[in-house]
Amino acid sequence: MSSVSGGPVVEARGLVVHRGRTRVLDDLDLALAPGTVTGLLGPSGCGKTTLMRTLVGVQRVTAGEVLVLGEPAGSPGLRHRVAYTSQNLSVYPDLTVRANVSYFARLVGAGDGQVGRILEAVELGDHADRRVETLSGGQASRVSLACALVGNPELLVLDEPTVGLDPLTREALWTYFHSLVAEGRTLLVSSHVMDEATRCDDVLLMREGRFLAHGPIEELQERTGTTTPEAAFLALIKEGR
Ligand SMILES: Nc1ncnc2c1ncn2[C@@H]1O[C@H](COP(=O)(O)OP(=O)(O)OP(=O)(O)O)[C@@H](O)[C@H]1O
Numbered sequence: 001m002s003s004v005s006g007g008p009v010v011e012a013r014g015l016v017v018h019r020g021r022t023r024v025l026d027d028l029d030l031a032l033a034p035g036t037v038t039g040l041l042g043p044s045g046c047g048k049t050t051l052m053r054t055l056v057g058v059q060r061v062t063a064g065e066v067l068v069l070g071e072p073a074g075s076p077g078l079r080h081r082v083a084y085t086s087q088n089l090s091v092y093p094d095l096t097v098r099a100n101v102s103y104f105a106r107l108v109g110a111g112d113g114q115v116g117r118i119l120e121a122v123e124l125g126d127h128a129d130r131r132v133e134t135l136s137g138g139q140a141s142r143v144s145l146a147c148a149l150v151g152n153p154e155l156l157v158l159d160e161p162t163v164g165l166d167p168l169t170r171e172a173l174w175t176y177f178h179s180l181v182a183e184g185r186t187l188l189v190s191s192h193v194m195d196e197a198t199r200c201d202d203v204l205l206m207r208e209g210r211f212l213a214h215g216p217i218e219e220l221q222e223r224t225g226t227t228t229p230e231a232a233f234l235a236l237i238k239e240g241r
Contacts, residue, residue, distance in 0.1 A: 007070070009034045009155050009186040010055055015064035017050055024050045026209035028064070032188060037181050039197050039217075040190040041233070042206035048190040049087070051206070052157045055188070056084040069154060080108050083153035087160050091143050093133035097124050100132060101146045108151030118146045121176045123169055138164045142173075149180075156180065156187045162196065174199050197229035205233055212236040 008031035017025040024047045032038055040048050053059035054066060057074015066073040069081055091100045101115050119125045122142040132140050145161055162170045174196075177187055181201070189200070197203045197217040205212040205220070213220050213236050217229050224235035 006034065008032055008067075009069060010188070011065075011067045012054075013065050015051075015054065015066060016062040017047075017054055017059060018062050019050060023062075024209050025054065028209075028211060030204070030211070030214070032186055033202075034186050035181055035184045036201040037177055037187040037189060037199070039200035039203040040188055040206060041192075041194055041197055041203055041229070042212075044192065046206045047209045048206060049159055052084065052086075052159050052188065052190060055155075055157055056082055058084075080151050081153055082155045082157065083148035083151065084157045085141075085144050085148045085159060085161060087163070089132075089140055089144055091132055091140070091147055093140075094131060096129050096131055097135070097143050097146075098128040100143055101150055104147040105150045110150050110152070114150055114152070118150050121149070121179075122146045123172050138166070138169065142169075145173075154185055156185060156189075158187065158189045160190055160192070162189075162191065162193070194229040194233060203229070205236060207237060207240075212240055 010030060010032040012028055012030040015025050015028040016023065040051065042048055050059060054061060055068060055073055068078055071077055097119065098115065101118060105115050119128050122145055124139065124142055124146060127135060127139060132143055141164065148156065162173055165173065177189065181187060200217065202215055203217050203220065204214050217232065220232045220236070221227060224232045226232045226235050
């Protein structure tokens, strides 16, 4: 699936980003392996969204280099190969679920069969003919997700995709994410919920614009002598002081 012959799908070096006067990303190095799901975890305001915006090329970079699938982040050639869902809804509220997803499908040349498959995958098949404005917040955010997924992107950058979801839907979504990984796609998924670390191949623990650690959560727990992602995170903060 990855076009960079086994090399990292995302590679950042010396990445610095300012927002206003704040240095929000502070000299980050990062490599994401193909066919993995990485959890980007850290407290509110630590820079997760800013990092994701940088990877998809919509954030002004102060310094450093970011390559995605071998090309500079935001290159036109990456448009259909990289999908991003933000925390804001990016769909048309007055259109039905199916009309929204079909619209995005046409933009990327995907067929009706793919629209149906995606709607089932995000558990919106039963709501396909409802207007988005009549859905709950969690349902509406899954419409955004379906729109992002419909083009079969190689890299998916998903900002808090499971926020506000009930446990069953959350479970179904993670099952779907793992099926994408099994196909060789690469996912970066942010979350406030530390427990979601256990669903990821690797976690990136972030604090105040820097990475505290990057690796499988089991290894980080072992290294810190802890038994939960939350405790590992707290131990790593103490270690870093
Ligand atoms: N448009 C902006 N102008 C100035 N500063 C900003 C802007 N957007 C975000 N920031 C600041 O950048 C820092 C990182 O914000 P960011 O949204 O990347 O964090 P986050 O980890 O995604 O937070 P959350 O989990 O709450 O979404 C915060 O200190 C925030 O106040």
